[in-house]
Amino acid sequence: MRLTRQHAQRYLPILDWGRTYDRGTLSNDLIAAVIVTLMLIPQSLAYALLAGLPPVVGLYASILPLIAYAIFGTSRTLSVGPVAVVSLMTAAVAGKVAAGGTAEYLAATIALAAISGLMLTAMGLLRLGFLANLLSHPVVSGFITASGIIIAASQLKHLLGVKAEGETLVEIVLSLASHIGDTNQVTLAIGAGATAFLVWVRKGLKPTLMKLGLKEGTAGVATKAGPVLAIVVTTAAVALLGLDERGVRTVGDIPVGLPPFALPSFDAGFWSELLVGAAFISIIGFVESVSVAQTLAAKRRQRIDPDQELVALGTSNLASSLSGGFPVTGGFSRSVVNFDAGAATPAAGAFTAIGIALATVFLTPLLFYLPLATLSATIIVAVLTLVDLHKPVELWRYSKRDFIAITATILVTLVDGVESGVLVGVIASLALFVWHSSLPHAAVVGQVPNTEHFRNVRRHKVLCDPQVLTIRVDESLTYLNSRWLEEFVLSEIADNPEVKHLVLMCSAVNFIDASGLEVLEALNERLGDAGVTMHLSEVKGPVTDRLSRTHFLYKLSGKIFLTQFDAFRTLAPDAAARGIMSTPDLGANRIEKRM
Amino acid sequence: MRLTRQHAQRYLPILDWGRTYDRGTLSNDLIAAVIVTLMLIPQSLAYALLAGLPPVVGLYASILPLIAYAIFGTSRTLSVGPVAVVSLMTAAVAGKVAAGGTAEYLAATIALAAISGLMLTAMGLLRLGFLANLLSHPVVSGFITASGIIIAASQLKHLLGVKAEGETLVEIVLSLASHIGDTNQVTLAIGAGATAFLVWVRKGLKPTLMKLGLKEGTAGVATKAGPVLAIVVTTAAVALLGLDERGVRTVGDIPVGLPPFALPSFDAGFWSELLVGAAFISIIGFVESVSVAQTLAAKRRQRIDPDQELVALGTSNLASSLSGGFPVTGGFSRSVVNFDAGAATPAAGAFTAIGIALATVFLTPLLFYLPLATLSATIIVAVLTLVDLHKPVELWRYSKRDFIAITATILVTLVDGVESGVLVGVIASLALFVWHSSLPHAAVVGQVPNTEHFRNVRRHKVLCDPQVLTIRVDESLTYLNSRWLEEFVLSEIADNPEVKHLVLMCSAVNFIDASGLEVLEALNERLGDAGVTMHLSEVKGPVTDRLSRTHFLYKLSGKIFLTQFDAFRTLAPDAAARGIMSTPDLGANRIEKRM
Structure with missing residues (x-):
């Protein structure tokens, strides 16, 4: 009876406001x-x-x-x-x-x-x-x-x-x-x-x-x-x-x-x-x-x-x-x-x-x-x-x-009429969205001194360790962008031969699809061949749930850290003592500007 | 001269490996x-x-x-x-x-x-x-x-x-x-x-x-x-x-x-x-x-x-x-x-x-x-x-x-042939990607005790404050999902009448498009009417750059905090003393499962 009235009210809102009409x-x-x-x-x-x-x-x-x-x-x-x-x-x-x-x-x-x-x-x-x-x-x-x-x-x-x-x-x-x-x-x-x-x-x-x-x-x-x-x-x-x-x-x-x-x-x-x-x-x-x-x-x-x-x-x-x-x-x-x-x-x-x-x-x-x-x-x-x-x-x-x-x-609306205008608008928005999603942002990060917070080395003066490279991935890993990430990581590793540990900081990764997973597996294998251990940090609950249904977590050469601070403290225990700081690049803002 | 050879090598790789052929x-x-x-x-x-x-x-x-x-x-x-x-x-x-x-x-x-x-x-x-x-x-x-x-x-x-x-x-x-x-x-x-x-x-x-x-x-x-x-x-x-x-x-x-x-x-x-x-x-x-x-x-x-x-x-x-x-x-x-x-x-x-x-x-x-x-x-x-x-x-x-x-x-490939198969695959992938992007994940978070880290209250036992509501947005804010976020935030605020401060934790927000910005502006205004101050935390560099080109930062009723820890420490200074903890919900995993 109650369910029926709720249903009726949902489809007939008049039953709701009508009862209190005065x-x-x-x-x-x-x-x-x-x-x-x-x-x-x-x-x-x-x-x-x-x-x-x-x-x-x-x-x-x-x-x-x-x-x-x-x-x-x-x-x-x-x-x-x-x-x-x-x-x-x-x-x-x-x-x-x-x-x-x-x-x-x-x-x-x-x-x-x-x-x-x-x-x-x-x-x-x-x-x-x-x-x-x-x-x-x-x-x-x-x-x-x-x-x-x-x-x-x-x-x-x-x-x-x-x-x-x-x-x-x-x-x-x-x-x-x-x-x-x-x-x-x-x-x-x-x-x-x-x-x-x-x-x-x-x-x-x-x-x-x-x-x-x-x-x-x-x-x-x-x-x-x-x-x-x-x-x-x-x-x-x-x-x-x-x-x-x-x-x-x-x-x-x-x-x-x-x-x-x-x-x-x-x-x-x-x-x-x-x-x-x-x-x-x-x-x-x-x-x-x-x-x-x-x-x-x-x-x-x-x-x-x-x-x-x-x-x-x-x-x-x-x-x-x-x-x-x-x-x-x-x-x-x-x-x-x-x-x-x-x-x-x-x-x-x-x-x-x-x-x-x-x-x-x-x-x-x-x-x-x-x-x-x-x-x-x-x-x-x-x-x-x-x-x-x-x-x-x-x-x-x-x-x-x-x-x-x-x-x-x-x-298009002015030149070709209302229907084409809407259609072109919708398609253009979708295409731009997909294109934008396929060119994600990723940043090498370091520790903001005296905090547990990590920021882009090119924008902030942060603590680094030459053997530990942390890359913050600023987008979900999907088929549209995972090849891009693969190239980004491999080129960073190629440019920094002293690196022993790579940490992928996943605080902004909201989803990893099957193509993204394949790229992670390939990266893990290739980095392993090159003597670099791969770790993940700050992986979100839903993403971890999904990864735990695959063999990836067994194959991963490194560990999954709850926080990036944990990861950095464990992998680079004396970074603070050595105090190597990044040199922010004032041109970075300009370089990073994208549509 | 040098440029010419580089150009030639890019388009004619044979010039590269050919020189060292033995x-x-x-x-x-x-x-x-x-x-x-x-x-x-x-x-x-x-x-x-x-x-x-x-x-x-x-x-x-x-x-x-x-x-x-x-x-x-x-x-x-x-x-x-x-x-x-x-x-x-x-x-x-x-x-x-x-x-x-x-x-x-x-x-x-x-x-x-x-x-x-x-x-x-x-x-x-x-x-x-x-x-x-x-x-x-x-x-x-x-x-x-x-x-x-x-x-x-x-x-x-x-x-x-x-x-x-x-x-x-x-x-x-x-x-x-x-x-x-x-x-x-x-x-x-x-x-x-x-x-x-x-x-x-x-x-x-x-x-x-x-x-x-x-x-x-x-x-x-x-x-x-x-x-x-x-x-x-x-x-x-x-x-x-x-x-x-x-x-x-x-x-x-x-x-x-x-x-x-x-x-x-x-x-x-x-x-x-x-x-x-x-x-x-x-x-x-x-x-x-x-x-x-x-x-x-x-x-x-x-x-x-x-x-x-x-x-x-x-x-x-x-x-x-x-x-x-x-x-x-x-x-x-x-x-x-x-x-x-x-x-x-x-x-x-x-x-x-x-x-x-x-x-x-x-x-x-x-x-x-x-x-x-x-x-x-x-x-x-x-x-x-x-x-x-x-x-x-x-x-x-x-x-x-x-x-x-x-x-x-x-x-489709088996039933209708190779061309339709590829086409349907590409369109289905895109449609699923867009659909998925339009239903993002957002979580109410609290502080993991004795760290500067914040996690989902439904998955972790974390420190909370009844007057400070922190919502972590797990997706870029785009036209596809910003209306969804608006409804999520407003319903959380409606369910928690004692809230005085809302913090949107943006660590996973990689981009905010014009539709997302309009929703933020609308939220700021509506929350202001309801006596709730709106803050942002952990906004990424490229996102801040973009926001600073608009009037939004002037209109924002609250502040932008560099870290979520800063925000929580400032807005809820005695949270640790009061020690109100979340009660993780064991069913959360099941509820949150999505395609």
């Missing part, structure tokens, strides 16, 4: 829901536009998914729905199988949500959340920066009122350039005005409101209503001045009422074309969502369960698909607003869903005159905050390897 | 050459048969390549020519683009030698020898075992005198089974007799010769002449008894004289079909050759240069191609015989080449009646020594990860 929590959640709803209406419309869909689909995708996440999600404050990067990827993938604006295109986005939902749920049940680790911070950061640039560029056409197409930055820019002559002056005025206003709302409104006496938190939340204001004003302007007759494109007629509930059409051939794209959308969406959820959970000392998050996002996407929506995930800005507005439980999400549903029923007729330029301005201002071109500079300074990964991701 | 070396090399020539004649014929070529092509491939290696090779004793595994791979690759026995098939093998030669030379000049590290010991061992089984199976048809085809074990066995009724009794008698004789030569001849008074070394070398005896006897039997008229297939008519020197035909489409196969042949051939060369060099305290070996093998293959041969590499058995027979310099290889050339000119007419069954018996007896089915068992005990790699390689 009036205080309810009012917090309700307030947050009202604020988030106001913010989400323009955002949902805009991201549907970005995904190449009728804006109202954005509202459809912001109702049921929020309910699904409220039931299955482990984050108390994550807000799920259409987000910029996933919408861009949806457009890229759906655009490959159908022309924008067709019924088939809409079917493709619905199918993408369904496939992505199934994939995420399956990954969650199989506990495959660790796969997200393959996306390193630099790759995610680079991908989001490049996506932000592409999204902003792709929205310029609505701002100018021209037609333009393309998936990659180059295609988009070329297409824009060839149509720039068709710019609609009125549209441009609305777009530029809305953009300027939204930028001012982000930068200047909050200080102004605070000067007027609002608290910082309230002022911050109030600025989120800026896009609503922009929509109201520009819609009214178009309607009252008849600007749609002067070429300003608007949302136009949209079906009134709740989304039609329907199963996504299933066609094996169609689905299989979308599989790879759906996998990319799933992984990227999951990584973005989990990092937002973790950041917010940590602020309130709550925890999230990545595998259960996969299930929650999976069911959210299935819910989106069933209501005619497109792929969704946990978004950064919407979740932060939810958090700042005081949301206490996922119920806030459910209340937001009700808010959006009401808007879908009652507000859509009012959106007829909403200019697309305003929605594009909303998108552009939102995504440009994602662009972080300083990051590569920072990484160049810290780690060339991470710099290569981020630069490759940004460039 | 009469003693000459006589050693000549003796070795005679012995190796005797051994190589049957072997070259047999491996050409294995590669699906007329046996004489094996002789062609054993002349110029040996000269090329003598000029460019860095091993003093490696013997280059047709070897079993590379011949099998040649048959597999060439069989895909042309039917066996056609002129196009021969052209394909010549082209393979040319492409492989160019690839190897280019890799050597670009110093890409480290790529061979991607082939771990288990993968190479598994591949050779599986290849040995396939080769032996593929030769059974000649032993039975039937027709059979197929590349994978299953295909070969099924094909044999359907033709078993056509078995030629005389052929089977010759084949079985030759096999039994050769097995006896390997196992029983050496002790017999030693009983008769021969020295061990001489007896060992003499047994290598066994195949020659088998060839002479069976050829004579066929010729004298007219067995070829009773269905025994023989080598038959072969062109007399040296190989025709010609440029391989160049056809872009044809070459591009062979590219992938040639890459596999190159890498496998290189790995096999280098490990033989390294083993032999170590025995005489000589060194080889892997990058120059690539150049040497590349030119050897180009030479083979120019003389109508097929891909060659350094072989194990032939090199060992060369070494045991006393070869002192690569000149022994050049003399062997002259021996083979003479044989090609004068002996080929005598090979007319040589039965294919005898050659197959030679191959089977040779390759079965390569099969090591005990290795997987050994690896199962030592490392499940290496066991998976070897088993995957063996099974």
